Amino acid sequence: MTNPQMVMYEEEFNQIQTIVDRVVREANAQVVFIIDKNGQLIAAAGETDQLDTTSLASLTAGNIAATGGIAKLLRENEFSTQFHEGERANIHIQLVGNRVILVVIFDNKTSLGLVRLRVKKASEELNSIFEALLSKVQDPQQSTPFAEITDDDIDNLFND
Amino acid sequence: MSFINYLSREINCKIVYxxxxxxxxxxNLQYIYNKTNPEAKGKMxxxxxxxERTLFFDFLPLALGEIRGFKTRFHLYTVPGQVFYDASRKLILKGVDGVVFVADSQIARMEANLESMENLRTNLAEQGYSLDKLPHVIQYNKRDMPSVAPVEELRSLLNPNGMPDFGAIATTGDGVFDTLKAVAKLVLTELKRGGAGG
Structure with missing residues (x-):
């Protein structure tokens, strides 16, 4: 298939979570999260309790996909940054390595300039983590836990 | 493209209607949403x-239960069906793990069904997928309408591969969960085999 499967291991997750936590702190943001381009939430930090992160992830991915479609029509490779300004909340969306999306939600306690700065640094770090993760996933030595699943396991899931 | 998270022990899959x-x-999605326990679903x-025509997509996150200690979560998406929204349809197919093709059983919609099926094949191929290798099921919807084609006829036109197929009346829920279960099962079986897509 064209897209390799996304797998998250503890080691890489911890590295990613450290970065996301740091961006919340250093950018003075309300919420920071990372999703893959298909809308799956990978990591989140900050005031996530009040947020429907699953919906946000799916809509952000849809947004990035639509913007990517527009870019293609304009023969641009990608519009990798989006910023939406609201009355109370602002959202900064950054495509990282054309693979994952870094989303920062912030209010007027911070500035767009600071958010941009922190996002730029985090993007570079995240990019190398995901590169490493990808090569790990593609390693044929890595087995999937699902190889051991039996047909009965699957059937049992659907027994009401 | 499913997403396996070893840390939270979750597996996420994407199914497109x-x-x-x-x-x-x-x-279909509205019925599933209305009939699912609140703890097993997110917001639609x-x-x-x-x-009320779909402009971009509908989205419904669903938790199906655990397999070997892994929580299985399915993200259900619909595409906009109208012909001129083709660019949006292509985007939604990205990273798909399984497809439900919903056919309209009415004789008058036969051509639209065939056109949409062809469009699905084309759009999947553009992304390097082949429908023949992708887990998918067919639903013959609107069986309650007055002038519907026999299931055998629909099957011969739309389901040459003999994939699981179901007659349905989505407004009353007939066949809706059968369809969902069948595609979810195919997706998990494909994961077990260690592949996805084509």
């Missing part, structure tokens, strides 16, 4: 026009 305009894709999102 495809089919011609007004065939009942959104109705519909990006629709003022006349």
């Amino acid at each position: 495809y089919g011609p305009g007004l065939c009942g894709k959104t109705t 999102i519909s990006l629709a026009t003022e006349t």
Whole structure:
């Protein structure tokens, strides 16, 4: 298939979570999260309790996909940054390595300039983590836990 | 492209409901949403026009239960069925793990069904997928309408590969969960085999 499967291991997750936590702190943001381009939430930090992160992830991915479609029509490779300004909340969306999306939600306690700065640094770090993760996933030595699943396991899931 | 998270022990899969305009894709999701326990579902999102036609997609996150200690979560999406929204349809197919093709059983919609099926094949191929290798099921919806084609006829036109298929009335829920279970099962079986897509 064209897209390799996304797998998250503890080691890489911890590295990613450290970065996301740091961006919340250093950018003075309300919420920071990372999703893959298909809308799956990978990591989140900050005031996530009040947020429907699953919906946000799916809509952000849809947004990035639509913007990517527009870019293609304009023969641009990608519009990798989006910023939406609201009355109370602002959202900064950054495509990282054309693979994952870094989303920062912030209010007027911070500035767009600071958010941009922190996002730029985090993007570079995240990019190398995901590169490493990808090569790990593609390693044929890595087995999937699902190889051991039996047909009965699957059937049992659907027994009401 | 499924997403396996070893840390939270979760597996996430993406299922797309495809089919011609007004065939009942959104109705399938609405029925599933209404009949699922609150703890097993997230919010349903519909990006629709003022006349309630799907503009971009509907989205419904669903938790199905655990397999070997892994929580299985399915993200259900619909595409906009209207022909001119093709660019949006392509985007939603990205990273798909399984497809439900919802056909409109009415004789008058036969051509629209075939056109949509062809469109599905083309759009999948553009992304390097082959429908023949992708887990998918067919639903013959609107069986309650007055002038419907026999299931055998629909099957011979739309299901040459003999994939699981179901007659359905999405408004009352007939066949809706059978369809969902069948595609979820195919997706998990494909994961077990260690592949996805084509």
